[in-house]
Amino acid sequence: KLGDRKPKVEKMFGLMDEFLKNDSISLQKDILDHVEFTVARSRFSFDDFEAYQALAHSVRDRLIERWHDTHQYFKKKDPKRIYFLSLEFLMGRSLTNSVTNLGIQDQYADALTQLGFEFEVLAEQEGDAALGNGGLARFAACQMDSLATLDYPAWGYGLRYQYGLFRQIIVDGFQHEQPDFWLNFGNPWEIERVHVSYPVKFYGTVEEEVLNGRKCKIWIPGESVEAVAYDNPIPGYGTRNAINLRLWAAKPSDQYDMESYTTGDYINAIVNRQKAETISNVLYPDDRSYQGKELRLKQQYFFVSASLQDIMRRFKDLHRSFDEFPEKVALQINDTHPSISIAEVMRVLVDEEHLDWSKAWDIACRIFSVTIHAVQPEGLEKIPVDLLGSVLPRHLEIIYEINYRLMEELKKSFGQDYDKLSRMSIIEEGAVKSIRMANLSLACCHTVNGVSRVHLETLKTRVFKDFYALWPQKFQCKTNGVTQRRWIVVSNPSLCSIISKWLGTEAWIRNVDLIAGLREYAKDPDLHTEWKNMKRVNKMRLAEYIETLTSVKVSLDAMFDVQIKRIHEYKRQLLNMLGIIHRYDCIKNMDESDKRRVVPRVCIIGGKAAPGYEVAKKIIKLCHAVADKVNNDPDVGDLLKVVFIPDYNVSVAELVIPGSDLSQHLSTAGHEASGTGCMKFLMNGCLLLATADGSAVEIAEEIGAENMFLFGAKVDEVPALREKGTTLKGSLQFARVVRMVRDGYFGFKDYFKSLCDIVEDGGDFYLLGYDFASYLEAQAAADRAFVDQEKWTQMSILSTAGSGKFSSDRTIEEYAQQSWGIEPCKCPF
Ligand code: GL7
Numbered sequence: 053k054l055g056d057r058k059p060k061v062e063k064m065f066g067l068m069d070e071f072l073k074n075d076s077i078s079l080q081k082d083i084l085d086h087v088e089f090t091v092a093r094s095r096f097s098f099d100d101f102e103a104y105q106a107l108a109h110s111v112r113d114r115l116i117e118r119w120h121d122t123h124q125y126f127k128k129k130d131p132k133r134i135y136f137l138s139l140e141f142l143m144g145r146s147l148t149n150s151v152t153n154l155g156i157q158d159q160y161a162d163a164l165t166q167l168g169f170e171f172e173v174l175a176e177q178e179g180d181a182a183l184g185n186g187g188l189a190r191f192a193a194c195q196m197d198s199l200a201t202l203d204y205p206a207w208g209y210g211l212r213y214q215y216g217l218f219r220q221i222i223v224d225g226f227q228h229e230q231p232d233f234w235l236n237f238g239n240p241w242e243i244e245r246v247h248v249s250y251p252v253k254f255y256g257t258v259e260e261e262v263l264n265g266r267k268c269k270i271w272i273p274g275e276s277v278e279a280v281a282y283d284n285p286i287p288g289y290g291t292r293n294a295i296n297l298r299l300w301a302a303k304p305s306d307q308y309d310m311e312s313y314t315t316g317d318y319i320n321a322i323v324n325r326q327k328a329e330t331i332s333n334v335l336y337p338d339d340r341s342y343q344g345k346e347l348r349l350k351q352q353y354f355f356v357s358a359s360l361q362d363i364m365r366r367f368k369d370l371h372r373s374f375d376e377f378p379e380k381v382a383l384q385i386n387d388t389h390p391s392i393s394i395a396e397v398m399r400v401l402v403d404e405e406h407l408d409w410s411k412a413w414d415i416a417c418r419i420f421s422v423t424i425h426a427v428q429p430e431g432l433e434k435i436p437v438d439l440l441g442s443v444l445p446r447h448l449e450i451i452y453e454i455n456y457r458l459m460e461e462l463k464k465s466f467g468q469d470y471d472k473l474s475r476m477s478i479i480e481e482g483a484v485k486s487i488r489m490a491n492l493s494l495a496c497c498h499t500v501n502g503v504s505r506v507h508l509e510t511l512k513t514r515v516f517k518d519f520y521a522l523w524p525q526k527f528q529c530k531t532n533g534v535t536q537r538r539w540i541v542v543s544n545p546s547l548c549s550i551i552s553k554w555l556g557t558e559a560w561i562r563n564v565d566l567i568a569g570l571r572e573y574a575k576d577p578d579l580h581t582e583w584k585n586m587k588r589v590n591k592m593r594l595a596e597y598i599e600t601l602t603s604v605k606v607s608l609d610a611m612f613d614v615q616i617k618r619i620h621e622y623k624r625q626l627l628n629m630l631g632i633i634h635r636y637d638c639i640k641n642m643d644e645s646d647k648r649r650v651v652p653r654v655c656i657i658g659g660k661a662a663p664g665y666e667v668a669k670k671i672i673k674l675c676h677a678v679a680d681k682v683n684n685d686p687d688v689g690d691l692l693k694v695v696f697i698p699d700y701n702v703s704v705a706e707l708v709i710p711g712s713d714l715s716q717h718l719s720t721a722g723h724e725a726s727g728t729g730c731m732k733f734l735m736n737g738c739l740l741l742a743t744a745d746g747s748a749v750e751i752a753e754e755i756g757a758e759n760m761f762l763f764g765a766k767v768d769e770v771p772a773l774r775e776k777g778t779t780l781k782g783s784l785q786f787a788r789v790v791r792m793v794r795d796g797y798f799g800f801k802d803y804f805k806s807l808c809d810i811v812e813d814g815g816d817f818y819l820l821g822y823d824f825a826s827y828l829e830a831q832a833a834a835d836r837a838f839v840d841q842e843k844w845t846q847m848s849i850l851s852t853a854g855s856g857k858f859s860s861d862r863t864i865e866e867y868a869q870q871s872w873g874i875e876p877c878k879c880p881f
Contacts, residue, residue: 072113072117074114074156075159076159076162079110079156079162079163080166083103083107085106086106086107086110087103087106090105090106090109091109100177101177101237103164103167103169103174104147104175104177104178105237105238105240107147108146108178108241109240111150111154111160114156115154115285115287118285118287118293118294118879119283119285119287119294119295121292121879121881122292122294122879123296125877125880129877130370130380131875132382132872132874132875133205133206133207133381134204134205134206134207134382134867134868135359135363135381135382135383135384136196136199136207136386137209137355137356137359137383137385137390138189138192138208138210138386138387139211139351139355139386139387139389139390140188140335140386141181141183141189141196141208141210141297141299142181142185142189142190142193143180143183143284143297143702144180144190144538144702145179145702145703146241147174147175147178148542149537150287152289152537152541152542153200153287153537155289155290157171180234180701180702180703181234181241182216182217182234182335182702183211183213183299183335184216184217184335185217185335185336185339186339186617186618187425187617187726187727187728187729188339188386188425191503191534191860192208192386194534194535194538194860195860196286197286197288197289197537197860198535198859198861198863198864199286199295199864200286200287200288200291200294200295201289201290201291201293201537201562201861202868202876203288203291203876203877204295204868204874204877205295205874205876205877206295206874207298208286208296208297208298209298209299209300209359209362210297210300210355211299211300211332211351211355212242212299212300212301213332213333213334213335214235214301214333214334215231215232215233215234215333215335216232216335217232217335217337217701218230218231218232218337218660219232219699220660220698220700221698221699222676224676225672225673225676225677226673226676227661227669229337242282242284243282243284243285244280244281245280245281245283248280248281248298249278249303250357250361250362251276251277251278251279251305252278252353252354253271253273253275254273254274254276254277254350254443255274255443255445256273256275257271257272257274258270258446263406269403271403275328276305277302277303277305277328278302278305279301279302279303279355279357279358280300280302280303281298281299281300281358281362282299282300283296283297284296284297284298284299285297289541291878292878292879292881293878298359298362300354301329301332302328302330302331302332302354303329304325304326304328305325305328331347331350331351331354332351336348337663338663338664338665339618340426340430340431340662341430341431344434344435344439346443349392349435349440349443349444350443352389353396355390356392356396357396359393360396360397360400363383364400374401374405374411374415377419378418378419382419382421382871382873382874383420383421384421384867384871385421385422385423385493385497386423387422387425387426388422388424388433388490389433389489391422391490391492391493392447392489394416394420394454394492394493395447395450395454396447397412397415397419397420398413399447401415401416402450409453413457413496417497417498418498420493420497420498421498421499421867421871421872422499422500422501423501423502423503423530424500424501424502424503424515424725425503426725427510427722427723427725428515429515432488434480434488434489435487436484436487437487440487451478451479451487454478454492454495455477455478455479455495458478458495459473459477462476462522472518476491476518478491478492478495491519494523498526499526499528499871500516500519500526500527500528501529501871502529502530502725503530503531503725503726503746504532504725504727504746504749504750505529505531505749505750506749506767507529507725508527508529509767511527512527530867530870531747531750531857531858532731532747532858532863533731533858533859533864534728534731534735534858534860535860535861536567536861539709539731539732539735540735540736541561543705543706543709543710543736544586544590544709544710546585546586546589547586547710550582551852554570554573555569562861563861564855564859564861564862565856567852567853567856568853568854568856570849571849571850571854574846574853579849580842580849583737583848584845587737587848590711591608591612591713593707593711594612594707594708594710594711594712595608595711597707598654598697601697602696604683604693606690606693607652607654607690607693609690610653610690610693611651611652611653611654611713611834611835611838612654612656612711612712612713613654613656613712613713613714613715613834614658614715614733614738615657615658616658616697616700616704616705616709616715618659618660618661619659619660619661619665619671619672620665621667621668621810621817621818622818623718623724624718624719624720624820625657625659625718626811627823628655628657628716628718629657629671629674629678630786630789630790630793631824631831632655632682632692632694633789633793634785634788634789634828635831636678636682637788639687639691640688647691651835651839652690652691652692653691653692653693654695655694655695656695656712657696658696658698658700658704658708659672659700660699667807670804670807672696674793674798675694675696676696677798677799677800677804678798679693679694679696680798680799681798681799682694705729705732709732709736709738712733712736712738714738714739714740714741714761715729715730715733715738715740715741716741716742717740717741717742717743717745717748718741718743718764719746720743720745720764720765720770720818720819721764721765721767721769722745722767724745724746726746726747727745727746727747727748730742730746731747731751731855731858734751734755734851734852734855734858735852735855736852737851737852738851739759739834739837739844740761740851741760741761741763741830741834742760742761742762742763743762744764747858750857751854754858755851755853755855756850756854759847759854760851761831761833761834761837763827763830764826765822770819773819774815774819777815781821782816782820782822783825785824785828786820790808790811793807793808794808
């Protein structure tokens with residue numbers, strides 16, 4: 053209780069004003085203060101990393117100020133809030149993004165120059181926060197940026213993994229994984245909140261009790277772990293709002309096991325308590341399947357339980373009755389990973405708040421919405437009943453009850469159609485009886501979102517056909533987007549200046565639709581000159597990076613052709629490699645006069661393979677084997693270079709994308725739910741060579757199919773092509789390049805045999821053979837377009853100009869209006 057000690061608000065504001073000034077001298081003093089007192093180095097002697105730390109702390113102070121003010125304001129206004137639950141957030145670096153969004157980049161750059169440092173050099177000191185695998189997690193990060201910028205009262209909730217996504221190192225062309233100790237040198241972007249912590253329970257038994265004459269279920273847990281909050285302020289751009297990303301870390305519980313202590317088993321008691329911390333230790337490095345792992349389930353429940361306790365506490369501070377809960381709370385389930393939250397909400401409302409079941413279910417159905425990011429039913433999580441029953445016994449009972457009621461309701465519509473009922477059931481019978489987490493989400497959520505139009509269609513017609521027939525109104529399309537703040541303003545400052553100059557305003561940074569205004573100048577020779585210079589400077593930066601990492605020298609006149617993303621069979625990096633081999637083979641068979649007509653290329657590939665994914669690892673090795681041969685062949689010279697960029701991550705993407713001419717998105721049609729990399733390339737004026745899959749279909753609508761290179765089987769053709777199976781042979785050219793690999797032209801004959809088998813004898817599930825001819829045609833079209841640099845530049849400008857739809861700002865507006873029912877809440881001071 054503050055009692056008489058209430059702070060004098062005016063005095064507080066007066067002092068704040070004096071604290072955080074943004075003029076150059078104040079910033080310099082501030083940075084040096086942090087060198088001296090936070091980093092504890094002498095201000096007369098500190099290195100670049102220490103300077104970065106001090107700088108980061110000085111920026112963090114400014115973030116915290118806004119973040120406090122925003123939360124104070126949210127508390128006062130008490131708007132409906134969106135709580136975004138995600139097991140993964142791929143934030144990358146924070147420094148440049150923070151000063152950009154705070155609008156104090158120039159002031160900091162200036163202050164540092166005066167101290168003898170360069171902002172860019174210090175920014176390079178920061179490691180990536182890689183608490184996620186791929187597109188899904190980076191999309192979550194982009195959404196946080198948009199939520200803050202658009203002033204929505206939002207919270208992100210997730211897990212603070214000690215080890216982020218593994219580091220990829222390449223030894224003799226093979227991928228090896230090393231742990232990512234990202235917290236070893238501290239993390240200035242987070243605020244540890246030791247006073248914000250909740251117990252999270254596991255295991256134990258369920259007992260029945262009579263309370264006020266009513267039978268109740270009581271969960272007697274067997275283990276308790278403490279969840280401690282780490283807050284990460286997320287600043288909006290062009291607003292004072294800064295929202296919170298709250299990540300939970302597991303700590304041993306205070307409620308220690310008295311018995312072990314009293315029986316003298318002191319050491320074991322401590323060791324067991326320490327084990328608790330392992331829950332938030334490590335991010336699962338596979339981006340598609342984590343089926344049946346106990347630790348994975350514990351991670352999911354751990355962050356869900358802590359988040360819901362936090363959300364309920366905030367709600368109860370101001371409200372008495374849960375009737376108001378749906379007016380104040382929207383919960384977004386990011387993929388099926390946090391869907392145990394549905395059972396947890398039911399448990400809290402029924403067992404702890406003593407609401408009756410139907411009332412609690414009504415509330416749950418009004419607060420939850422889900423986004424599915426998978427295409428294949430195999431990508432949807434299932435948890436074995438035995439496992440769930442052991443780790444969360446009460447939740448299993450609740451899920452059974454939800455399912456019983458669901459089945460009763462379905463019988464009213466479908467009668468005794470048991471096939472349909474068993475398909476729709478939350479419980480999957482079979483060798484391993486399992487809980488289908490997607491079906492649990494579908495039963496409860498008021499909206500089920502797909503991440504592109506093609507994807508939603510797949511969900512409606514294939515994956516969730518039965519549910520769609522029953523509840524068509526639940527299914528919505530929210531095409532993904534990316535934030536132009538990070539993907540243009542931060543990562544491509546020269547492009548940012550060009551856009552602002554030609555549009556005559558910086559307003560596009562918050563309202564990206566304005567970017568379409570560039571179309572008017574797509575043929576303007578002055579813009580062309582600036583555009584080409586920008587691209588060349590970015591290519592130079594990328595070429596230096598490539599040389600430093602791989603010792604390969606590349607020509608800036610070559611087309612930089614890039615495929616960067618997780619390595620997967622369906623993403624078809626192998627198709628790219630076979631295309632490169634074909635190009636190499638052609639060059640080898642040319643005479644000198646033909647060679648003069650070849651468009652020189654630098655083929656850049658980057659991406660991680662899940663540690664247990666053998667085929668993907670072989671593809672990485674093939675990239676290196678081909679690169680070795682091609683890059684050292686004097687017949688080829690600068691006409692073709694092949695580069696594998698190791699340890700691909702967010703900050704590498706920020707460097708590579710602005711320096712690319714062409715980017716490849718080769719998923720077999722119907723397999724990429726959306727894809728977001730393509731949107732970043734698009735914004736940066738890089739032309740797309742793509743299949744008609746995921747968001748590429750919508751990109752073609754926005755910029756015109758004539759401004760990209762589309763190829764390959766269409767989504768609705770793929771099933772029939774597969775039916776034809778092994779009778780479907782690729783072209784002669786395809787057979788020839790596969791034979792080169794098979795015969796050991798690039799060495800490692802035995803090792804690559806299985807790759808060749810998959811695309812020839814193994815049925816070629818991803819249709820590489822079938823698509824090869826049209827892929828080569830698309831590549832040839834790209835070559836022809838590149839020769840005509842005016843035409844190419846025009847296409848490039850039109851790509852950027854047509855990228856407005858693919859901003860996560862648009863995505864978030866759609867979620868806010870169609871799924872969450874929230875309004876902006878802009879902090880006025
Ligand atoms: C993904 C999809 O594969 C990808 O196409 C989509 O853009 C992304 C965000 O919606 O989600 N689903 C998934 O499990 N991962 C993805 O990147 C890892």
